Amino acid sequence: KGRYQNxxxxxCRLTDRSRKExxxxxxxxxxxxxxxxxxxxxxxxxxxxxxxxxxxYDLVTKKxxxxxxxxxxxxxxxxxxxxxxxxxxxxDLTEKRNRELELERYKNFLDNxxxxxxxxxxxxxxxxxxxxxxxxxxxxxxxxxxIDWRSMVKPEAIKKVFESYNKVYKTNDNIH
Numbered sequence: 001k002g003r004y005q006n007x008x009x010x011x012c013r014l015t016d017r018s019r020k021e022x023x024x025x026x027x028x029x030x031x032x033x034x035x036x037x038x039x040x041x042x043x044x045x046x047x048x049x050x051x052x053x054x055x056x057y058d059l060v061t062k063k064x065x066x067x068x069x070x071x072x073x074x075x076x077x078x079x080x081x082x083x084x085x086x087x088x089x090x091x092d093l094t095e096k097r098n099r100e101l102e103l104e105r106y107k108n109f110l111d112n113x114x115x116x117x118x119x120x121x122x123x124x125x126x127x128x129x130x131x132x133x134x135x136x137x138x139x140x141x142x143x144x145x146x147i148d149w150r151s152m153v154k155p156e157a158i159k160k161v162f163e164s165y166n167k168v169y170k171t172n173d174n175i176h
Contacts (some may be wrong), residue, residue: 002027005085014092015068016062030059043073047083050075056093068097118158122169 004022012022015030028036035057042055052074057083073088110117112121116133120126125148134141135154153161164175 008104014058014067016065021062030061032058032060035059046073046075046086050083059163067092067094069093072103118149118173120149124150 003026007022009019012019015022015025017025023029026097031039036130038057039055042053045051045054046053053074054070054072055151056068056070059069065099069090071088071090073086075083076085078084110130113130114132114145116136117128117130118126118133126144129144134144137144137148139152149161150158166171
């Protein structure tokens with residue numbers, strides 16, 4: 001019926017509710033109508049097949065925050081083998097999801113600016129570069145992944161670039 005029978009304090013923190021509120025709550029209170037349908041289908045499948053399921057969904061807390069959750073759900077049976085409920089373990093993936101979205105936003109931004117943006121490791125190999133760098137350098141992505149910055153700089157400028165990189169490494173200051 002969607003009522004919580006047993007849970008730990010982590011679920012209270014996840015939903016921003018007290019233990020008393022959780023015992024009185026219906027799990028559908030935490031879901032949008034779309035998510036509620038998705039969850040119902042998953043629980044129905046677990047009930048029909050007896051097979052556990054893994055699902056990611058958005059949960060709405062009491063304070064109105066959205067949390068991205070991953071839940072593993074399995075069927076609970078009585079001594080006679082009859083289903084009488086569900087058992088679940090939930091993990092809050094909100095921070096991980098937000099970091100991934102921020103990283104994707106950052107990458108999209110860098111791929112759409114006209115200036116070349118690059119990063120390289122201490123050996124000189126490129127670890128990140130945007131589309132503008134490919135366009136400006138005339139190399140395609142596969143080529144850039146195989147070379148280091150020294151092969152793209154005139155021989156007489158390598159020492160000056162190395163000294164600049166070394167200064168950044170030692171002082172952590174930005175230079176232009």
